[in-house]
Amino acid sequence: DSLVTLDGVTKTYNLGGTVTALDDVSVSLDEGSYTAVMGPSGSGKSTLLNLVGGLDTADAGTVRVDGVDLGRVSETRRAEKRGTAIGFVFQTFNLMPRLTAVENVSLPLVFDGWPREKRLARARDVLNDVGLGDRYDHKPAELSGGQRQRVAIARALAPDPSLLLADEPTGNVDTDTGAAIMRLLAEIHDRGNTILLVTHARRIAEHAERIVHVRDGRIERIEAVERRRPYD
Ligand code: ADP
Ligand code: ADP
DSSP states (O other), X not given: OEEEEEEEEEEEEEESEEEEEEEEXXXXXXXXXXXXXXXXXXXXXXXXXXXXXXXXXXXXXEEEETTEEGGGSOHHXXXXXXXHTEEXXXXXXXXXXXXXXXXXXXXXXXXXXXXXXXXHHHHHHXXXXXXXXXXXTOOGGGSOHHHHHXXXXXXXXXXXXXXXXXXSTXXXXXXXXXXXXXXXXXXXHHTTOEEEEEXXXXXXXXXXXXXXXXXXXXXXXXXXXXXXXXXX
């Protein structure tokens, strides 16, 4: 079954001139699949991810996630979906500097109304899952780049989302750390999560099962890949 369906999606930006960031894009993601969107800078990758993540809405066409047409629900409902059903991982981690790892990871659960003890317990569990069981009380500044990204991944996974979105997750870490992040994403996929990853780098995209090549806001082709093993 498909978890995400884009049907005839168009998105334009008007800033001085008009830029068509996405032009009549149709694609769907099966539940449990691992897809990479790959293309040069400015090809529309982030726009696509933001639409699937409900951070923005399409001008034409529909974006459905888990049965919900994101263009037809209120901003409040979209925000709710984004906080729980959809997990986001960014290139820049976006952690709260004054909060510890466990507090950062439990944040989405605050918005979801979990009681304090329950959400801290869940946050510790997820930190264990990403290999940071010994870093609960560290603040972002006390962690390495790779550890910060793992905290960000744990935060995205805390509400047990049906979809994990990652925008250049290895963009701000060195090659070895990037390989460890990609291994972690592969493990998360192996546990049954659906992942949509955006990257300009083929070496990274090859960790997915399928590469959607975009150029000038259009899908050029969709390529099935032999997953890189052992994820290097
Ligand atoms: P990519 O992620 O592949 O680099 P983007 O989706 O960020 O591409 O951008 C696609 C096109 O849309 C680019 O031409 C970009 O300049 C334009 N664009 C993206 N976001 C905005 C915005 N908020 N305002 C104006 N133009 C934008
Ligand atoms: P990883 O491979 O997980 O990214 P590193 O080998 O880079 O970890 O870091 C090893 C240790 O050094 C970490 O446990 C971390 O606490 C510490 N460390 C690394 N980078 C920084 C940093 N920029 N600030 C503070 N501590 C750091």
